[in-house]
Amino acid sequence: MTDLIPAPAAVDGPQGGGAVARLHAGSTVHAAPGTEDTAQWLRVTLGPALGLPLAPADGAQAAAVRLVLDDALAAEAYRLTVHSSHGIELRGGSAAGVFWAAQTLRQLLGAEAFRSAPVDSGKDGWSIPEQVIDDAPRFGWRGLMLDVARHFMPKADVLRYLDLLAAHKLNVFHFHLTDDQGWRVEIKRHPRLTEVGSWRPRSKWGHRASELWNDTPHGGFYTQDDIREIVAYATARHITVVPEIDIPGHSQAAIAAYPELGNTDVMDTTSLGVWDTWGVNPNILAPTDNVLRFYEGVFEELLDLFPSRFVHIGGDEAPKEQWKKSPAAQARIAELGLSGEDELQSWFIRHFDSWLAARGRRLIGWDEILEGGLAPGAAVSSWRGYAGGIAAAKAGHDVVMCPEQQVYLDHRQDGGPDEPMPIGYVRTLEDVYRFEPVPPELTEAEARHVLGTQANVWTEVMENRGRVDYQVFPRLAAFAEVAWSALPAPAERDFTAFESRMATHYGRLDALGVDYRPPGGPLPRQQRPGVIGRPIEGSPPNV
Template sequence: MDLIPAPRACRRVPSSGHDRLDAGTLLEARAGTEGVARWFRATIGAATGLPFPDGDTTDNRVVLDIDPGLAPEGYRVAVDGHGLRIQGGSAAGVFWGAQTFRQLLGPEAFRRAPVDSGRAWDVPAVVVEDAPRFPWRGLMLDVARHFLPKDDVLRYVDLLAAHKLNVLHLHLTDDQGWRVEIKRYPRLTEDGAWRARTKRGHRASELWDETPHGGYYTRDDIREIVAYAAERHVRLVPEIDIPGHSQAAIAAYPELGNTDVVDTTALPVWDTWGVNPNVLAPTDNTLRFYEGVLEEVLDLFPAATSPFVHLGGDECPKGQWKASPAAQARIAELGLAGEDGLQAWFIGHFDRWLAERGRRLIGWDEILEGGLAPGAAVSSWRGYAGGIAAAEAGHDVVMCPEQYVYLDHRQGGGPDEPVPIGYVRTLEDVYRFEPVPPGLSPEAAAHVMGTQANVWTEVMESRSRVDYQVFPRLAAFAEVAWSTRLPADPAERDFAGFERRMAAHYRRLDALGVDYRPPGGPLPWQRRPGVVGRPIEGTPPNV
């Protein structure tokens, strides 16, 4: 049926042929499915031009129903001549079933208005039953390096939902910009959200965009994004980076930096890329400042939809701490094991602080250095090793190794690839990614909550560039994250079959207005001639 992700079971009902949606088709939303009904009318109703009035008096109806016998995110779509039924183990399951139903209607169902008012909306007679492999199926979107306006974030919520992905990790702060309004610290967005210029291409490039760049989400913007995502059963994971990747915050509030070894009053919001030496000072003032930030973040991202808060913890150079008498005094005072212990002290403090408020900390795998906080979870990005160590120690893990699922990495080796970054990671490479590494003990494997693709936007200056890097590879990733049909051995996966199904999926992406990379390579306007990248030759290192 050209469904993506591939469902666990799909069988035709030959005696029924098909059902047809028309102006008389009713929508019966049973208890708990009211939100799905709103989405159905707003999305499928808009594409078909059909009103789908409430009702349960005829077989010409679509029934939304929760069946406790199904897995929580599992669903069943039945088109068998006795009405159209979309059932799920929860409202989320019903919603994923509705996404499959939308695919059954054809690519035109992905448009915002009818393109043919006279067409018949036939639904093939099938029964589709499915449930996801992982509870965490995510995309990390870096809005700090290049800001994406609110409407673009809402659009990505819809794109995730269309692929049955259920986590949007927003990278909200970094050296190059602070993107969330914090009322008690207004300079974070007045000063920290804007940089004077931007390096164009890799940091080795000599090109600059001299246009000031910035932007941020107001508190109401965040509330809108959270509510919009919740209606689509997408959870938000906010990321506030500590103790590294913090120059934008230090530029706004210089006392946050290591003032005894650097003149922090002279630091601007950073305008280039790489690992920045300016890190947070290990002071009580810094702790209180970020507690204040996080109090507002927790208010904006409620526990029901954002149980995890990401605190980064990656790429924190220790040079300033080594040189700082104040930092060295703190290490001695606390009896820490050097600078690595100081980073672990930062993370441990906020792990306890978040746990006391009913949240869980998650961070990049560097938080393993110096000892992992007891309740923390790990985003394993430098390969599998950090995730394996964390899982074997009983910590929950999200697998996102850069060698496979960093979608900022180039998609082909040709000279026309725009701003080539990293290793060549093709559509097939992503399809053959396996989140659970071989040899992991069953007990440790149970700690792999799922997987996530990451999109770092240093060289993505627009929504169109983000689309190009993300798609079509996100479709392959979604199948890896969702489908229980894929063999665990990546070599045994039917990539040729996936490519055949992608022929239909490209038409869905066209209808959605996604500026994806075509199978034959970049179109002329997708290239960036003369903009320096950072190609890494050869095979990625052992992960």
């Protein structure tokens, strides 16, 4: 099998005793109706790397590359045919299928196809051995969650990550836009969310147990035009952007901007600033009608920016102590006839479930939204292990599996002393490769509620793009194969063969400028800066 990642379902070839198809300066591309985005991607991304114009063809017969829709294939399935006489055909069950075929074509052309300009413009064309590849994804939701609230990622870097997702056939970008440490999206009716909430005066350096600080103010946000650009860029790559506005917890940045959002009857919210450390924050939104109306306004603007069917509302790590002490919160519990604070959070979540459903959208939240009763149409991101996802699927709710113990890529990749910020569980490349999104406790019918899986990237200890790259790669390549390919049971997976294919894939990552963790351990410039990390109890200690 060719060194493709993720592994395709079937490869017939290379064939023909060394026969190849060639791309050269005169090679043209024919795009059937509905495949224009892929043709544009070939010219804008692949063409410059190869030093070829890949101009539009006069007709399909004359084209070196043909893009074709075929409704006999499943929506994201494709067939890539390489023939020495008939050229290259990318046939997909939808425009997305054709695009994924193009990602495979790029890998077949070699690592140089991942550069931004040709390194040898005098090369006599590019050759690909004859073969036929049939492929289709296992899951419809193959995602990456990126936290830009803890450390802001400039727009250009977000666009770069969308390209990296596309190169690995991942199709969901979960955009964590708000948290205690920053609000990152412009809301025009509430301008202080970004005027105040997008900046903090300093940041904790390392884990929250660290005594070190970075005293440089940190912040930034995306204008609504930035968001439109990000969404359009993702859409052209058949990636859905799922926005997250975290409520009712993880909201100190919003309360710092608008103190009336907090529980003003039990604390002076006017003294709150944007949080500068990490962990679970005690401040929670007040369960008032005014707060509901405020966030309805936020979501109204959000729905104009993000066409995604799903909208993520967080719902995780919402401490209830302020509600327990608040006369206003207790009065609301009594008014609604609720049993306590957990049901009050459920009421809060259910309100937005109904609100989103009335506008043709679906709510998704972290598995804490199960507490106090799950909203009828809600889906669950199962992060605290498998249990929440299992409970939700058994109750007939859709699930995205993203358990912390397996696919939190902010957790360290090795237990050695040189890891740059050693926190969490040790999860190696092999550990991620052996992750199984569908737990065996589910029946076949229940398993159909598993929409798919995603890897999560929380950026408390990732202060720049290089640190994000280091934590995410190469493990995202293993995760992509888990999400796309029909792999055997975890214990039966051929990790040795995967490592062999990764040897080729590292060259692609090098060409893309990805600052990944090398197989032999961090480079000297990637090593820990002496900042104390903190492992999760029961995992190997830091050295």
